[in-house]
Amino acid sequence: MSTSYPLTTSGWIEVYDLDADELRSVGITEALTRAHRLVLGSPGSDGIVLLRLLAAVYDAACGPADIIEWDAAWRAQTLDTDRITSYLETWEDRFDLLHPTRPAFQCGALQEYNRGAQALDPATLGGDSGAWFNEKLRNIPAYGYPAWDPAEAAVRLLWLLAYDVAGIKGAVPGDPAAKKGKLYGSHIGPVAFLTHLHLNGTTLKDTLLLSLPPQPRTPGDAPVWEQPSPPAVTRIRPALGRLDRLTWPSRRIRLHAASDGKIDGIAFYDGDRRPVTSNAELEGLDPMSLWRTTTKGASTPLSIIAYDWVKPWVPGIALEPGWMGRSALIEHLIRAAERGVLGDMPISATVGEIIYSNRHQSTISADLVETRRLGTGWTLGDPEIRSAQARRARFAEAFQRALIRELKEAFGRPGSRYEPKLALLGLERHWAETVELEATDTAQAAHRWRDYVYEAGDRGIDFLPLRPHQREIFKDAARRPSRSAQSETPQPAPPAPTGTPAKSGRPATRYDWKGSQLSLAELAQLPECTVNVQTIRNRLKAGQSLDQAVTAPARSEPAGTGAPKRSRGRPAATYLWDGAERSLAEIAKLPECQVTLQTLRNRLKAGQSLEEAITTPSTRNPKTT
Structure with a gap:
């Protein structure tokens, strides 16, 4: 029996309807033509993948090409409903989730369904531990994994394309790049690679416009539904432009529908890979991202996470773009705010990042998404407040x-x-x-x-x-x-005026010394003290009593007390690895480092990434243990 599930008109995108005052599900057409009365309702990373899709459809249909068009779209009551409707009618077949030859966001050439319905569950990317947190996965041996409704399967499909992990993937039969039926070196999903950032206004219309800086379509650029159906085999190719990047086919997937229309299995293989180039190119293609500059001048995603927790202040760093943080969307927001078109609308930033359980990025341990307030259109347009x-x-x-x-x-x-x-x-x-x-x-x-x-x-x-x-x-x-x-x-x-100007900052810590409360600087000036302030501080850190720290001569310090001696000259450069700042000498001693310290240094000088320099084995100068 032939089945169909048109994503343009079927209800699969969860929204809050301001007119109906309720949560409901809509298709792509209604989501865009009524965006001025809707708020995206899907939480977390589900909301991220849906927003990226809606942004790509809107941008392809009638996205503003310049500031004048953007301002006009912002002031208009609705998005351009006529052009949106006409565009979706033109490409209607390409948005059918279960089309017999060209299913939406899938590869119609796949015919062998090599995975069960559980492969669409994000918990499977948590490795063996995923079953501990997901009852459906625990029950597979006894009851099997339940089939998905097409509406749920559509969201899960987009999520898998955006966030799938790296590692070894099965190869589609006949792929010339395969080795014994497997493909190695698969990239993580295009959204997982980034630190995601998008901006929220009052409605979905506002959020879409805030998340799409105006620009004309790049010649040759097209979203995946306007392109020829991707071949079954893996390709390595550059992105054609912003639309291609937002809808990147990172995996070859095809959903299998049972007779009742539910999804009970999938075909799943590796997809398109981006050639290894600088992140600066990627930064220019994907506006919904947050970046910083490394000490070597390279672009890299700006992490929002510290020890499995989202730092609430990170989006604010990009309000003054620089090496510590920047975002094309924040710069777009600032320009719009300074033009005065945003009024007093409250603006927030949603950020997201994936945490992996291993350095190979083959297992996800957390999917963190948070929304933080940035201010209003008026305050963000004020350079002093922004700064x-x-x-x-x-x-x-x-x-x-x-x-x-x-x-x-x-x-x-x-x-x-x-x-x-x-x-x-x-x-x-x-x-x-x-x-x-x-x-x-x-x-x-x-x-x-x-x-x-x-x-x-x-x-x-x-x-x-x-x-x-x-x-x-x-x-x-x-x-x-x-x-x-x-x-x-x-x-x-500023403090209230007094006779003596007060110094800013925290008052110095004081210590009880013979009935007087003295700072370390004052203790160092005492006649009985024969060492400087830093030595006193180091001795106290090492656990000595205050009397010992102050009065013991420098030459009588027992071995192992005080701070460790530092080498003279320039301090060693440190690098962020495994959540900690480490010197190259420390990194070279780690078990995962495959090379000697000198080889590590040479590789970094040659422009390799830190991960490549550490983990790639050396054939000429192997590390000995």
């Missing part, structure tokens, strides 16, 4: 790094197990509060945010196995801004 929010965001980022730096000073490498305790948790509500306060008082917002950040840091430090006076030293050291972070420290609100 103040960016400084607050960079301050929190710098302080988080300072906490980890001091942890290493206090514990050395074994201290890495305590790093999650120093994550600046519980700041989500405070970020929203200070964004709102910033509209009227940037100085007071900075003052409050600084206090909230310090309090969050103190809570983490209090969990560390330190003596009370050592904790105070740790807190004091973490709050001393480094040269690179000094300009990011929010200044407190």
